[in-house]
Amino acid sequence: MTAAQSFGEATLGELAQALRGELVRPGDPEYDEARAVWNGAHDRRPALIIRCHGVADVLKAVEFARSEGLPLAVRGGAHSIPGFSTVDDGLVIDLSAMKGIRVDPGRRTVVAQGGSLWSDVDAETQAFGLALTGGLVSSTGIGGFTLGGGIGWLVRRCGLTCDNLVAADVVTADGRYLHVSEDEHPELLWALRGGGGNFGVVTSFEFRLYDVGPAIFGGLVFYRGEDAERVLRGYREATRGAPDELTTLVNLTTAPPAPFLPAEIHGKPITAVGGMWSGRPEDGDAATRPFRELAPVVTDLFGPMPYTAMQGLLDPLYPRGMWNYFRSAFFGDLDASAISALTDAYARVPNPISEVHVHHLGGAMGRVPAEATAFASRDRDFILNVVARSADAGGYPAAVEWARTATGALGPDSATYVNFTGEGGEDRVRAAYPKDTYERLVAVKDRYDPTNLFRLNQNIRPSQAH
Structure with a gap:
């Protein structure tokens, strides 16, 4: 029996009623469209897809995945090369409907929700002649791109995208909703600046902007x-x-x-x-x-x-x-x-x-x-x-x-x-970080995701998983 078959209708009905967004299941008319990702090499069949309309949906989705022991994939722009945007027989948290963006031209910052694409962010920031390092392909999501580093046409002038991440809102594995900045959870902010999607669901990002364009x-x-x-x-x-x-x-x-x-x-x-x-x-x-x-x-x-x-x-x-x-x-x-x-x-x-x-x-x-x-x-x-x-x-x-x-x-x-990096694997992840950096990332993982709920990424395994 697959996970998709193991849930009672009452359980799924209760979950669907608790969401502002949509619960998509195998057999639903929109299932094949909802499970499709950018990279055609990955044709996976999730047990459930939750199309989140806000943070409350993300909180409920994380709680459900944790309580039911489901493999959990987090999707923003769905461009993950190794296929981390989807999963067989697990739960996909789809953030693509969460595209709220607010530019503060006075402070030269932008807050963008986790489902935003670079084309969305560029359209809003360019209204004020502002930008930061974005993807070379504008249909890329801001989430995975930022969390892994972020190399684009402004990298030599503005640095990596993650260098300009000044704050974030994160749903952690234990269901907490944290505002992360230099003053609040600074070690988690450090890890989000290049440590990948290991530490939670980032529901919004706050970036520093620069005078660029139009x-x-x-x-x-x-x-x-x-x-x-x-x-x-x-x-x-x-x-x-x-x-x-x-x-x-x-x-x-x-x-x-x-x-x-x-x-x-x-x-x-x-x-x-x-x-x-x-x-x-x-x-x-x-x-x-x-x-x-x-x-x-x-x-x-x-x-x-x-x-x-x-x-x-x-x-x-x-x-x-x-x-x-x-x-x-x-x-x-x-x-x-x-x-x-x-x-x-x-x-x-x-x-x-x-x-x-x-x-x-x-x-x-x-x-x-x-x-x-x-x-x-x-x-x-x-x-x-x-x-x-x-x-x-x-x-x-x-x-x-x-x-x-x-x-x-x-x-x-x-x-x-x-x-x-086209595939996961501990050897590839270790090759991306110096030894001291990797050990520091493990310490952050131990604090915020000790059970490795968020493991569909270039995974930093917590100590207890080694």
Whole structure:
């Protein structure tokens, strides 16, 4: 008997009556839509889905999962690469209806509920010419992205998203509702800044904001695939003099059949450099010029644009339903060895929709003391993100194996990034944190979730679970 079959109708009826939101069960007309997540690689069948309409629903959902011994998944934007947004035969807390956002332009802060997407936050904050580091894909939820770190187009100017988390409201495993800040539960706030979804359901986040937009200077420039090594060598030199207002990345990919690219290179290897200049837009052309002259140019799409347009620039490339597996590795220098590993991975790309990304870090992110947050990989200037994808199950195993090999080529000491890790497992989690940081996270876990109720994440296991 499954968990879905084991509850009496009276029990479920009582639960449904206690909710402002919806209780969705197998067999309900909306069940298949409600259980679907962004990553097509995960086709799970929860016993129950609670679509929460407020904190009271979250409290009831956590209490029910705890009392019934149900595996518990927490879903915001549902973009979890390892599939932590859903669970077989357990309970899903779906926050997607909780999108309340309040901007305080005087204090330069925003409070956003846990179901908000980056497109929601950007729309509200840009009304006041304000922003913080958000996702590169605007349909990403703010929750998991923030709790794991948060790398985006403003990371060099504003730091990680988690660096700008100033407070949060959290429902803990024992049913408490806590306001967390530097003055209240400061050690929990430290853990939320990069420790993943280990410590409770964050029902709202409060962030620090910066003067950004509404106009920025950014875009993409494309070079031929055979120039990848030349582009990477030049990129290394260009990043050395880059100001904090400029965040860039290199994408080793395949040319899509887009009208802005010549037809003769459609379907062939292509190297793209993307970037955003968040200083004065009139200074953007000169600031980005070194990244737009790395090799003979195929197409240059850099120019002035709204900040929200830049935030959504990559959205069409990441639709729902594809099978996704990501892998990551921080590294210190884009030297000859790293370039060789990257170009070798590029040469072996398994299909046209899998890619190799190199992000330039540093700037404001690198100036935050390592001990200030649970996110501690701040001494590396670059991160490799390997995006392995397939349209369906057919090509997925080959894509996964390719991604694992690609990051492994950078060496065994390369730390991983929890938001770009395609599977769980204690070894992968330990690789994301220095030993002292990991032990400190265990201590926070022991205090706020000693039974490991919140274990569907890049899990920090409490002491009693070891």
